[in-house]
Every structure is written in structure tokens, then in C-alpha cells.
Amino acid sequence: MDFDLSDDQRLLKDSVDRLIADRYAFESRKKIMAEPGGWSRDMWAQFAELGLLGLPFPEAQGGFGGGPVETMLVMEAIGRGLVLEPFLPTVILGGGLIQAAGSPEQQKTLLPQIAQGKKTYAFAQVERSSRYNLADVQTTAKKDGDSWIINGEKSVVIAGDTADTLIVTARTAGGRFDRQGIGLFLVNAKAQGVTIQGYPTQDGTHAAEIRFDNARAEATLGDPAGGLAAAELVMDQAIAAICAEAVGLMHEMHTTTVDYMKTRKQFGRAISEFQVLQHRSVDMFVALEQARSMSMFATFAASETDAAIRSRNISAAKVQINNSGKHIGQECVQLHGGIAMTMEYKAGHYFKRMTMLEQLFGDTNTHQAKVAKGGSLF
């Protein structure tokens, strides 16, 4: 057992931290938010140059050969900087699905494009009532000669407004909730029959509502009726990734609160001298460390080979992250007072992103129910 980072991991962490510190100050981020789609192509090119966009891919496919720990380090930095670029949808979800379900040929072609920053992806999976159940798919895919025709609607597709390629879950067989009969389809975002309505989200990123009217898919990733296991694997990896992002957010919210308490004066002294406020910030610290522990737990669960254990453990981590995140976010705003209610100050932005992460890929009730169903954690 070893919690220390290897030299390579430390190097990675240092370079990502430096990039975020240099380029992602609060004012710079505001400017990036105003760009089309709400993220910076220039920053994206820098990510590619640093090797971040190929981080989890094998070296043979233009990647960095990193594992879950490397992803955790980068996601934590992304959280600390409130980074807006579509790393999660493109690298973790898009790249992850290509790795998990794509043919060797597809991997060889598509992964280097991601690593070089040439293509972005979005995972079009949520439907109007499916919430967090990947098997609840009503969008259909019908065989037409050599290709597939997609019909249906997808909701709140993260970064769906700027993605070059959509990976769409669609049903080729079975009923609405059947685990069999779900395929993963690559659809060009500019293809005929694809209607994308993009919009900003509460946390400063973007999403889209997407309609498919007889849209033609470019290809499938793997078995057109057996894509669910890969989708669930990659979703678990993505949950582990956002757990790390959330730890980055919580760390910033806590640090900012403690710093503020030491400088803010009321009744003639720093408010950090009041014991009731000290204890509340200590409880934030405890929640942060418990979340950090569970982010590490999720990171290691991501490479667990038994899918049921993997999924249960990652759900357990998400519950802790959500609980800690809600507590730290609300206390961060409360202990700051009025200033954290304003868009001019960073604390509120962290709080908003954290609140959206609580919903993303499964809320507390959903994951707690999954843990309950999965049996004892010990």
C-alpha cells in the first residue's frame, strides 16, 4: 500500500497545476467562457501539447499510457481551476468508449485524433425520463444496407453543442429497459437529420438537446446489440473522474473559506477567532478529507474487473462525494456571507459547479440505492 505519487505522476501533476495557475485565473476564465461554445481552442491545443488529451490511451495510439491515478490527478486540477474545456466528454467518455468498445482499426484511427486535439466528442445517452439508467433507451437504430439509421431524442448532452462526433446509445432490438439490444453509434454532428440545440448550463459549461430524424451513423462501436457493458464501464470511469474533479472543487472552496475567515473582520476582529465558525470550517475539512479518501477508492475501483463490485464501489464513492460536496458548498457560501452570493467572486462559481456534479451521472438517491442493492461494502 502506497499513497505516494511516482516521479512521473508528480511531474504530470506539477505541469497541469502550473498550466491551471498560469492560465486559469478567475478573470481569464471569464474571457474563455465568452468564447463560442464556452471554451478555448487555444487552451485545448495546449492540453494536446502537454499530452493531456491522450492521457489514458496506449502509447501506440498516440497516448500517454496513463491509468486511473493519472486521470484522477488531472481531474482534480480541472476542478481546482474550474476548467471549461470538454476534457470529460471527449477524453474520458469519447476516448473511453472507443477504447472499451471500438475495433482495433477504430482505435488506431480515432484515438490519435483526440490526442492531437483534432476532434471532440459528446456522449448522447440521457433521454427525457431515463435519468441515470443507461439501459433505458428508446432511441432506435435500424439497419439500412451497410449503415444504421438513428431516430430519437437525447437530453442534456454534455458539450453536445460543439462536439465533432456524437456517440449515441440506440436500440437495435428489445424493449425499452432491456439490457440487450443497445448499440453505440458514431454520428457526425453535422450529418443530415441531426438537430442540435445548444445552451449554457448553470456551471458555465454547455449542453445540448439533440434530435435524430433518420440520421445516418458513420459506424458502430462494437456489437450493435451488446454495447451496454462498455457504456457502463466507461460511465463508472467517468464517475470516478468527476469524483476527483469534485475533490478539486471542495479543496478550493475550503481553502478559500479559511483564507477569507482570517482576513474578514467583524466586531473588531477576524471572524476566524469565533469558535463557532472555526468548528464549522473544521467540519468542512473533515468532509473534504473523507471525500478525498473516497475519490481514491473510486480511482482504484475503476480498474476492478468484477463489474458488480466496480459499480457498487464507485456508487459508494459518489454518495460520499455528493454528501461532502453539498455540505462544503453550502458552508462555503454561508461562512463567506454575502460576497459568495455574487457572480463577481469565485466561491459561488465553485458552488454552482459542485451542485451540478451532484446531479451528473447519478444523484445521491440513485447511487445509494445501487450500493444497497450491491450488498455489504465490507
Add this chain to the structure above:
Amino acid sequence: MDLSFTPEELAFRDECRKFFREEFPQAISRKVLDGQHLSKDEIVTAHRILNAKGWATPHWPEAWGGKTWSAVQYYFYQDEMQQAGVPSPLAFNTSMVGPVIAQFGSEEMKKRFLPATANLDIWWCQGFSEPGAGSDLASLRTKAEKRGNTWVINGQKTWTTLAQHADWIFVLCRTDATAKKQEGISFILADMKTPGITRRPIQTIDGGHEVNEIFFDEVVVPEENLVGEINKGWDYAKFLLGNERTGIARVGFSKARLKKIRELAALERVGEQRVIDDPKFIEKLTATEIRLKALEMTQLRVVANDRGRGGRPDPASSILKLEGSVIQQATTELLMDVVGPYVMPFAESDEGSGRNEVGWGPEYAAQSAPAYFNNRKVSIYGGSNEIQRNIIAKAILGF
């Protein structure tokens, strides 16, 4: 970064598991896991099995029977012991007075006390808290005066756990009333049979008699019973309290409790439904399990970090006390939820046994409410949770 254990570490875990599950009387383990008090004989029996293997005092100096275990080994030792329901070696002896004597006592004192302390031939109790000195321990007023070649002690101690079994007591006494309050305290040993020492048992809200008040009225002890230097007792007390850093979370114990609660919840029924199938119950159980899993990971992080700190306590260990105590308390609430109406019967117990022998309802029900009441103490003792928050505020957050 790697969360897996080395083959050597796993082999050590297996050795611990085998020893703790096979070499101790089942009746004792069952009582521990059910939250019952053990008799003096049971505590002594279990302690001596540990000591015979050299495992009662692993954190003592090697010369006095300590082990050169790694932090991970020490973690497995505690975790497996707690999971198996083996009572920890008597803390007053092995975690408190033993290490203080080993560190600060004279050679003569070490020879006289350490082997007997390790084997529980002497049972120690702790004379620290007083009616007016709880969290503010340094304001204690029990005083020791030098008269010839003796110390004469006058005053009162309280919350003295299991003093009814004790042969000796270690007492914090004021030896300089004029110095700053932390600088006038000494650490003195007294035989419980010394004339002038009297004990009054206190019954706690669980019905048990774990704790006592101890009165000192002109108690004369030889001058060589002073540990280390005069007026340095506060430093020794801080050393003592910092000794138990990771075990206090009692993660292994809570794991065993939750396992037991799962088993019982599958037996108990409400109408035709098993308790474990009640969505509200399973939600609470799962929430506690998740919180405990997080604490287990945090404990491993503290353990791993310990290696680089050269024995200095990690302030993050205060998290272990805070979360560990609350989780222990939560497990006792869950057990009452499982038991239902049979939480109610109460039977007056003899001093020492603390057992709620009611004779109604299932066997596991009788101790559920007493365990709940008794466990309210865990967020109060060993530095209350509010004191732990003060420590984190000062040492980590820099307030």
C-alpha cells in the same frame, strides 16, 4: 500510488486473522461484538493470551517487549483484533502508563513495573479527570505535598474506569500551586491499597458500573513513586494521550458491528417483511457503511503518512476520532432499529458485570439500548469531539 498490499503485508494480516479468530475463547469475542461488558477474569485471560505471543505491547520500546512493526502491520494488528471481537490489551497498562514509564521512568521503576504491567499482573487505573477538570484538565486541583521522603496526596479524581479491578493508579497531582497551571503538575503512582484511598462507584446511564470516583485523604506514597521529574507531569500526560492515534477510530470494531447488524436484520421481521428489506432501514445502514469505508481509507492514509513523520502525531488523526466516534454511535442506533420493542426491558446488574440480564425477547436485544447509552461516551472521552475540532482548527487550519 497503489492501494494493494504487498504479499508480506498480506501474510502478516493472515497471521493476525488466524491468531485472533482461533486462539481466544469464543465466549469473550461474542460478548465484545454484542457490546457487553467483560468480567475482570475475561479481560485478564484475553490480555495474557496476547502477551504470551508478545502482542500486548507492540508499540513499546523493543527492549521492553515492543515490536518493530511497520505502520501497515500495526494497522492490520488492530483491525483484525477488532473485527474478531478480541478485546484490546488493557489501555491503562499498555497505551497509557506503560509507555510513560518506559520513556520517562528510572531503570529501577521500569524493572519493577513494566513486565508486570505488560502481563496485567498489575491492573492500572487512570487518575486524571476531576469534578472541576474535564476538557480543561490542566486546572486539576488534587495536590501532592513533599513530606520527608514521601508524597502526601489529597483530592478527588473521577471517571476512573474499572478502578474496582485496579491494583495501582497513576495520578496527575499539583505539586506547585504558584506556577502556570500546566507547569506545576507531576505524575505519581499509588498502590490502591494505600490507606486514605476510597472508591465510590458511579452507575452510568447504560446501567453499568464502569466508572468510579476516587478520593485521596492524606494518602502517603514513597517519593520514588514520582515518574520522571517533578512538575513535568503535563508533558507526560500529553505524550500519553498522543500515543493512541489510529486505534481510536475503531474501524475494525465498527465493521464487525455492521456485519452483525446485517445478519440480525435478516432474521428480525416486521410483519412478514425482514427488517433488511425495509428501504428506510437499508438506506441508513448503507449510509453508515459508506461513511465507514471513507474512514477506513482515511485511516490508511494517516497510517501511510505516519512513516514519514518520525513518530510525531499527524493532526489528521483527529479526523479519525471525530468520524470514528460518530460512526460507532450510529451502529448502536441501527441495532436498536433492528431490535424494535425489545429494546425496552431493563434489569439492575451487579457492579462490574454491567449486563442487562432481562430474560425476555431475543438474546441480542438485551444489550442494544445499554450499548446505545454507553456509546454516547465515545464522543466525550479521549478529548471530546469539540476539543478535537479545536485541535484541527489550530494545528491544521492555522486559526
